[in-house]
Amino acid sequence: MGAGSSPCASCKLLRRRCAKDCIFAPYFPPDDPYKFAIVHKIFGASNVSKMLQELPLDQRPDAVNSMVYEASARMRDPVYGCVGAITFLQNQVSRLEMQLAAAQAEILSFQMQQQAAPASFPMTQMNQYDQNLVFLSNADSFNSVDGSPEVEDYCSLWS
Numbered sequence: 708m709g710a711g712s713s714p715c716a717s718c719k720l721l722r723r724r725c726a727k728d729c730i731f732a733p734y735f736p737p738d739d740p741y742k743f744a745i746v747h748k749i750f751g752a753s754n755v756s757k758m759l760q761e762l763p764l765d766q767r768p769d770a771v772n773s774m775v776y777e778a779s780a781r782m783r784d785p786v787y788g789c790v791g792a793i794t795f796l797q798n799q800v801s802r803l804e805m806q807l808a809a810a811q812a813e814i815l816s817f818q819m820q821q822q823a824a825p826a827s828f829p830m831t832q833m834n835q836y837d838q839n840l841v842f843l844s845n846a847d848s849f850n851s852v853d854g855s856p857e858v859e860d861y862c863s864l865w866s
Contacts, residue, residue: 716743721752730759734771742775749778 714725715732720743725732731752735743746755755774759767780789787794 713737716740717747717752720744720747730756734759734768745778745782746771746774749781750774 714737715729716735716737716739717731718725718729719737720740731743735746750758758770758774762770777789780792784791
């Protein structure tokens with residue numbers, strides 16, 4: 708039996724007596740019946756038992772966690788299961804990588820525009836956005852927020 712005298716979740720669901728050497732007891736505790744119910748519904752108790760018996764003891768907890776995950780994914784998406792979740796995440800990563808590349812290209816473009824502008828170009832003729840870029844590129848010229856002219860100039864750009 709599992710913990711104490713209560714049968715494990717699998718024996719409870721299958722309505723059988725839980726033996727001391729029950730293969731399910733360590734992985735399907737009586738306080739979490741849903742865990743076995745979903746695995747049983749997707750894989751079947753007999754198949755789960757066979758899979759667990761073929762594995763070494765140290766790999767069984769990971770196998771059970773994997774079966775629970777796969778069974779849950781299959782319940783949510785009967786056609787694709789966990790492959791659908793993986794595909795969704797891979798597509799999301801691809802979209803984010805494209806957004807990152809676009810942002811990096813935009814930053815590079817702004818940096819190149821800034822380098823191409825002559826240093827003597829008066830700030831009054833630049834638009835507000837370009838003034839902010841010039842300030843941000845020179846941001847390492849001040850170390851503290853103690854009322855230095857650079858900080859005051861930055862604050863005036865936003866007002």
